[in-house]
Amino acid sequence: MNKQPDAASDHSTYPSTDKKVTRKVSVAVIGAGTAGQNAFRQARRIKDDVLIINDGFWTTTCIAVGCMPSKLLIAAADRAYDTNHSSEFGVHANAQIDGKQVMERVRAERSHFASYIEEQVDSWPEDNKIAGRARINKQGLIEVNDELIEAEQIIVATGSSTFIPEGWVDKLGKTLLTSDTVFELSDLPKSMAVVGAGAIGLELAQAFTRLGVDVTLFNQVKRVAGLKDDDINNKAIDCLSRELTMHLGSKIINVGSEAVDSQANEDNSSSAAAFIDYEDSAGASQQWQGEYVLVATGRRNNIEELGVENLGVELDEKNRPKQLDKKTGKIGDLDVYIVGDANANIPLLHVASDEGFSAGSMVCDNKKDAYIRPPATPFSIVFCSPQIVNVGMSLPEIQEDSELEHVIGKVSFDNQGRSRVMGVNCGLLHIYGCKKTDRILGASMVAPDAEYIGHILAMAITNNLSIKDMLDTPFYHPTILEGLRTALRDVQRLMEIPYQSNDTQENNS
Numbered sequence: 001m002n003k004q005p006d007a008a009s010d011h012s013t014y015p016s017t018d019k020k021v022t023r024k025v026s027v028a029v030i031g032a033g034t035a036g037q038n039a040f041r042q043a044r045r046i047k048d049d050v051l052i053i054n055d056g057f058w059t060t061t062c063i064a065v066g067c068m069p070s071k072l073l074i075a076a077a078d079r080a081y082d083t084n085h086s087s088e089f090g091v092h093a094n095a096q097i098d099g100k101q102v103m104e105r106v107r108a109e110r111s112h113f114a115s116y117i118e119e120q121v122d123s124w125p126e127d128n129k130i131a132g133r134a135r136i137n138k139q140g141l142i143e144v145n146d147e148l149i150e151a152e153q154i155i156v157a158t159g160s161s162t163f164i165p166e167g168w169v170d171k172l173g174k175t176l177l178t179s180d181t182v183f184e185l186s187d188l189p190k191s192m193a194v195v196g197a198g199a200i201g202l203e204l205a206q207a208f209t210r211l212g213v214d215v216t217l218f219n220q221v222k223r224v225a226g227l228k229d230d231d232i233n234n235k236a237i238d239c240l241s242r243e244l245t246m247h248l249g250s251k252i253i254n255v256g257s258e259a260v261d262s263q264a265n266e267d268n269s270s271s272a273a274a275f276i277d278y279e280d281s282a283g284a285s286q287q288w289q290g291e292y293v294l295v296a297t298g299r300r301n302n303i304e305e306l307g308v309e310n311l312g313v314e315l316d317e318k319n320r321p322k323q324l325d326k327k328t329g330k331i332g333d334l335d336v337y338i339v340g341d342a343n344a345n346i347p348l349l350h351v352a353s354d355e356g357f358s359a360g361s362m363v364c365d366n367k368k369d370a371y372i373r374p375p376a377t378p379f380s381i382v383f384c385s386p387q388i389v390n391v392g393m394s395l396p397e398i399q400e401d402s403e404l405e406h407v408i409g410k411v412s413f414d415n416q417g418r419s420r421v422m423g424v425n426c427g428l429l430h431i432y433g434c435k436k437t438d439r440i441l442g443a444s445m446v447a448p449d450a451e452y453i454g455h456i457l458a459m460a461i462t463n464n465l466s467i468k469d470m471l472d473t474p475f476y477h478p479t480i481l482e483g484l485r486t487a488l489r490d491v492q493r494l495m496e497i498p499y500q501s502n503d504t505q506e507n508n509s
Helices: 034-044 061-065 067-084 099-123 168-175 199-210 230-240 349-362 395-400 417-422 450-462 467-471 482-495
Strands: 023-030 050-054 129-131 142-144 147-156 160-162 191-195 214-219 245-248 251-259 272-279 285-290 292-295 299-301 336-338 379-382 387-392 406-412 428-434 439-447
Touching: 023 034, 034 050, 034 099, 034 147, 034 349, 061 067, 061 099, 067 099, 067 199, 147 349, 168 251, 168 272, 168 292, 191 199, 191 272, 191 285, 199 214, 199 292, 199 379, 214 285, 230 245, 230 428, 230 439, 272 292, 379 450, 387 450, 395 406, 395 428, 395 439, 406 482, 417 482, 428 450, 428 482, 439 450, 439 467, 450 482, 467 482
Parallel strands: 023 050, 023 147, 050 129, 147 336, 191 214, 191 292, 214 245
Antiparallel strands: 142 147, 160 299, 251 272, 272 285, 379 387, 387 439, 406 428, 428 439
């Protein structure tokens, strides 16, 4: 293991230690999430002495506290919403929501998904895995449990943890929830504040609202899902605020909790009431009170206390590794790879998977010949309703590049044929086209079926398809995807004339 580019390989030059090296391996993977497991599997294809070390659950963040339990909650919420909002179709019904059963199914199905990963981990040789918290000491050796391990190459895949503002744990006590704890609720609460309007905050706020919980969403800025296209952001707020109570542009001054009379609160799962003192967007002082506060203010990489600096890794002020090769996770000239959420580059599962695969290939093969998966086209989905999707370059990135002459093709879903038939007609799609190349630079949208529109656009960008290529493919009628064709036609039209604002929309009937 090279501690630094000029570090001596003879460990006799290191300061003395009370422990002796108990094991030497070619590759050590620290962390067994999506990136770590992919790196481990790939590395073991060629080398037998690959070791994986993990602290905590041996599944993934996605399965344990992320993608899967949240989508299970959303699935229940969507059933309830469709039932309660079917009267416009002449179907009159009221959903009877069993909160305990909802949460039981979330955990049961989560366990089902986790079992597949657990079976895989169980199949790995015992000598190749260690359960325990790793730390890299000043000699560049890995300390875990009672072992001291020397590794020629190290892959760090320690993931991320929820971020909680300072002091909130003590102030909120058991009324504090995060995405790591919310799925452990035995029943649906009566009321909840959600702090943060990113992907996690939006998805959970809407899901709990649809399941009958009185939810209030707070966000410091007047943006949702990190949208960077002002028109798409405003449309998303318009669509979502029809069912969500949102205080955007609010400033939280203080949080806390107070004990509640147990007799008066015997039917609630919490014996404390939470409060939030805040200034609304107009600057007026307000207070929210309710049962729980769900903090969805993002995640931070788990790297600060690992000791990677003892390997020669430098971190910036946000604990992100410097000299990071975003294709492979390699750090400069070191035999160190930092992948997945641990590098805080793009914290998405498919990116973590690719980074783990690439790092696992690099540590085993001739580095010049190793297969490195190309960087994926930027692609993100928020599974609220309507869905929010970004693909490719963002509008600010395009505008900052003086050589990119672009047009913006648009379509509104407010009167798009199939969307209106389905009663999901709220949304807006922007496609950013390059006039010089007739190619798609990126797109941003809030729309029904946006996950499918986004996949089609990501595939087009990845495979360098032109606008003409896209329009030469079939769009079946009547489908929501016809809205994509309308936006592509708008891009094509604007390619042929000087760029100008396009306020009229073609709608598919």
